[in-house]
Amino acid sequence: MEVKIVTNEQELADAFEVRRTVFIHEQNVPEEEEIDQYESDSVHFVLYDDHQKAAGAGRFRILDGIGKVERICVRKENRKSGAGIALMNKIEEYAKSQSLSTLKLNAQTHALPFYSRLGYETVSEEFMDAGIPHKTMKKSI
Numbered sequence: 001m002e003v004k005i006v007t008n009e010q011e012l013a014d015a016f017e018v019r020r021t022v023f024i025h026e027q028n029v030p031e032e033e034e035i036d037q038y039e040s041d042s043v044h045f046v047l048y049d050d051h052q053k054a055a056g057a058g059r060f061r062i063l064d065g066i067g068k069v070e071r072i073c074v075r076k077e078n079r080k081s082g083a084g085i086a087l088m089n090k091i092e093e094y095a096k097s098q099s100l101s102t103l104k105l106n107a108q109t110h111a112l113p114f115y116s117r118l119g120y121e122t123v124s125e126e127f128m129d130a131g132i133p134h135k136t137m138k139k140s141i
Helices: 009-026 083-097 109-117
Strands: 002-005 043-048 054-063 066-074 102-108 127-129 132-140
Touching (some): 002 083, 009 043, 009 054, 009 066, 043 083, 054 083, 066 083, 102 109
Antiparallel strands (some): 002 043, 102 132, 127 132
């Protein structure tokens, strides 16, 4: 597995393709909510499996001095393989390179245990986003 910071159109297309597969097709998130106005303001990440197939994706923005981790997803067939951890580690490494000390994300409630294992703490009540229950989580890095 290799996680890359997106640097060209093909890598961006690969990241979007994974996001469409997971969020739009699997979770029924409307495309206009998934692909939004923040795409051009974000740093995008794509994870390739050992066969160079795009297997995961995520994006990152800086808001008010805090790193915001967004749109983290891994294809169904690549889950439980360490792909999500690899993706999060690369994003955290990037955040540290930007001299950030705090990260936050809005986690789907089913993913709370995953992010908790990575050191994130829940800081909000449950809320709905795109029809899916979420909670905000933060981590000091």
